Amino acid sequence: MRGEAPPNILMVDDDTHVLRSLRAALESHGYRVRSAVNGPTALESCAAERPDVVLLDLALPGLDGVEVCRRLRNWSRVPILVLSARVHESQKVQALDAGADDYITKPFGTEELLARIRAALRRDQARRDEEPVIQAGGLVIDLVARRVTVDGREVHLTPTEYELLRVLATNPDRVLTHTQLLRTALGSGYEDALDNLRTFIAQLRRKLEREPSRPRWIVTEPAVGYRFRPDG
Amino acid sequence: MWKRAAPYLVAVLSVLVATAIAVRLYPIANDFPALLLLAAVAISASIGGYGPAFVATMCGFLALDFFFESPPFTLEVTRPGTPLDLVAFLIVAILLGTLNARLRAAGERASAARREAEAALDARDEALAIVSHDLRTPLTAIKTSVSTLRNPGAPLADGTQLELLGTIEAEADRLVHFVSDALAMTRLEAGIKPDRQWNALGEIASAVLDRVGPVLGDRPLTFDVPDTLPLARFDAGLLDQALSNVLENVGVHTPPGTPVAIVGRIEPTHVRLEVSDAGPGIPPALRDRVFGKFERLSDGGIGAGLGLAIARAATQAQGGQLLIEDSPLGGARFVLIVPNVVTPEAVDAR
Numbered sequence: 001m002r003g004e005a006p007p008n009i010l011m012v013d014d015d016t017h018v019l020r021s022l023r024a025a026l027e028s029h030g031y032r033v034r035s036a037v038n039g040p041t042a043l044e045s046c047a048a049e050r051p052d053v054v055l056l057d058l059a060l061p062g063l064d065g066v067e068v069c070r071r072l073r074n075w076s077r078v079p080i081l082v083l084s085a086r087v088h089e090s091q092k093v094q095a096l097d098a099g100a101d102d103y104i105t106k107p108f109g110t111e112e113l114l115a116r117i118r119a120a121l122r123r124d125q126a127r128r129d130e131e132p133v134i135q136a137g138g139l140v141i142d143l144v145a146r147r148v149t150v151d152g153r154e155v156h157l158t159p160t161e162y163e164l165l166r167v168l169a170t171n172p173d174r175v176l177t178h179t180q181l182l183r184t185a186l187g188s189g190y191e192d193a194l195d196n197l198r199t200f201i202a203q204l205r206r207k208l209e210r211e212p213s214r215p216r217w218i219v220t221e222p223a224v225g226y227r228f229r230p231d232g
Numbered sequence: 233m234w235k236r237a238a239p240y241l242v243a244v245l246s247v248l249v250a251t252a253i254a255v256r257l258y259p260i261a262n263d264f265p266a267l268l269l270l271a272a273v274a275i276s277a278s279i280g281g282y283g284p285a286f287v288a289t290m291c292g293f294l295a296l297d298f299f300f301e302s303p304p305f306t307l308e309v310t311r312p313g314t315p316l317d318l319v320a321f322l323i324v325a326i327l328l329g330t331l332n333a334r335l336r337a338a339g340e341r342a343s344a345a346r347r348e349a350e351a352a353l354d355a356r357d358e359a360l361a362i363v364s365h366d367l368r369t370p371l372t373a374i375k376t377s378v379s380t381l382r383n384p385g386a387p388l389a390d391g392t393q394l395e396l397l398g399t400i401e402a403e404a405d406r407l408v409h410f411v412s413d414a415l416a417m418t419r420l421e422a423g424i425k426p427d428r429q430w431n432a433l434g435e436i437a438s439a440v441l442d443r444v445g446p447v448l449g450d451r452p453l454t455f456d457v458p459d460t461l462p463l464a465r466f467d468a469g470l471l472d473q474a475l476s477n478v479l480e481n482v483g484v485h486t487p488p489g490t491p492v493a494i495v496g497r498i499e500p501t502h503v504r505l506e507v508s509d510a511g512p513g514i515p516p517a518l519r520d521r522v523f524g525k526f527e528r529l530s531d532g533g534i535g536a537g538l539g540l541a542i543a544r545a546a547t548q549a550q551g552g553q554l555l556i557e558d559s560p561l562g563g564a565r566f567v568l569i570v571p572n573v574v575t576p577e578a579v580d581a582r
Contacts, residue, residue, distance in 0.1 A: 087412070087415075088419075107404075107408055194429050194430045195430035198430055198432045199463070201432075201435075202432060202459055205459065206459070213434050213438060213455065213459040214438050214455060215435070215438065219439060220435040220436060220439040221439065222431075222439050222468040222469060222472040223427070223467070223468040223469035
């Protein structure tokens with residue numbers, strides 16, 4: 001959110017009814033809205049208008065939504081929210097791996113969409129602000145000192161566990177795929193080591209969570225990845 | 233008994249009738265008896281199949297020899313041509329009998345297939361009727377609410393407006409629920425290849441519980457799926473789908489405030505999840521029916537009666553099974569068993 005100006009949203013969908021109702025919903029909540037009906041126009045519009053958030057439908061004619069995501073990520077870090085009628089986990093993973101920030105399944109309620117937009121804007125702002133300390137309930141992560149405390153008690157993490165926690169916590173409320181987490185924690189080449197990832201996450205939860213089998217901070221998105229819930 | 237004996241009786245009778253007619257006409261038409269007896273064999277085969285055809289052939293053979301081959305009224309064979317006549321009769325009778333019996337069997341198979349197809353069509357019509365009802369009802373409510381809001385006869389009170397808007401939203405939600413379920417079922421029925429990955433059972437059960445938790449409301453919950461269980465290889469998405477639908481079913485069909493228990497264990501060859509409730513339970517006679525599509529055995533719930541059908545199809549899609557037992561809590565216990573395919577080779581071995 002730059003200064004006082006209301007955030008600028010680019011909606012990409014080939015259905016004019018969806019665009020019309022979304023526009024009404026978003027404008028009534030104070031957002032400035034632009035729309036594009038296909039991939040190439042969306043990419044042009046992103047370059048020209050520099051939106052604060054992009055709402056992207058996956059099923060676009062011609063240039064597919066996932067490809068739009070990938071191309072956009074070549075030069076932009078703008079938050080991308082995928083809105084899709086496709087519900088299978090593999091499509092979700094594909095979009096997230098291509099660089100989407102979040103994924104909402106159509107149909108959705110306006111409240112849900114607005115909440116996700118606010119979360120995306122917050123994450124983006126936090127990334128710009130580069131706060132050195134993350135606080136989530138009793139969990140405090142000091143990114144400078146690489147120190148983690150739970151309810152004031154210091155927790156000793158291995159370097160891999162710390163990396164996992166850091167990447168999850170710096171992306172609050174965002175689903176990170178198995179591949180993304182493995183690349184961060186173990187480096188490229190280990191993207192298939194899912195059993196290792198499960199073990200690291202279990203260890204991390206045992207050190208942080210009050211009830212490791214019913215985690216509040218590091219939550220599972222079955223068949224997709226993990227998400228850090230700051231208000232856990 | 234009578235039904236089974238009747239075709240044989242027909243066989244014997246037709247040979248008798250053929251013989252009686254042939255005895256009258258034999259003096260003027262010498263070849264007639266053999267042909268008439270063959271006709272009796274053909275009829276017996278058409279009516280009764282192989283067995284009666286055989287009986288008719290044998291009776292016909294004896295009748296031919298006894299009445300019509302010289303010397304008559306004895307089974308003795310003296311004329312050199314007689315054995316040839318008899319053997320020819322036998323061959324033709326057997327061929328004719330077999331052919332007719334086979335035709336009859338084919339005809340029976342065809343009508344059985346037709347009956348089956350008709351039954352399937354009936355089931356489809358019934359499903360279609362339910363689908364059409366479940367789609368049209370909410371659409372009707374939405375359309376009439378919108379029309380009223382746009383063109384009210386008299387100005388609407390604020391309360392009425394809100395009520396109509398509430399109806400539109402609730403009915404749209406119902407449609408969403410129904411369409412998602414129908415699509416999920418269609419996808420599972422079309423057949424999908426399980427995507428088996430290393431998973432921790434506990435974190436999946438916990439995530440599903442977090443998501444569908446609201447439908448369980450204030451029911452006291454026992455969660456016994458330890459995070460210390462070994463990892464297992466299975467399709468987490470399909471397990472998620474099965475477990476969510478089972479839990480939603482529990483949420484709809486058990487009284488508020490009654491306890492629910494989830495127990496999960498990993499075995500070397502399979503993963504086992506049990507959901508026990510303290511509701512009314514499901515009598516053994518109904519345990520198969522509750523998994524049927526569009527099966528609504530009791531009121532309650534906004535679903536299309538697809539929840540448990542989806543749960544079972546999702547379990548079976550990765551080679552598992554979903555069973556119902558008596559629950560130690562007094563209600564029903566759903567048992568989800570899914571293969572733990574530790575090595576990719578084990579898939580081929582199955």
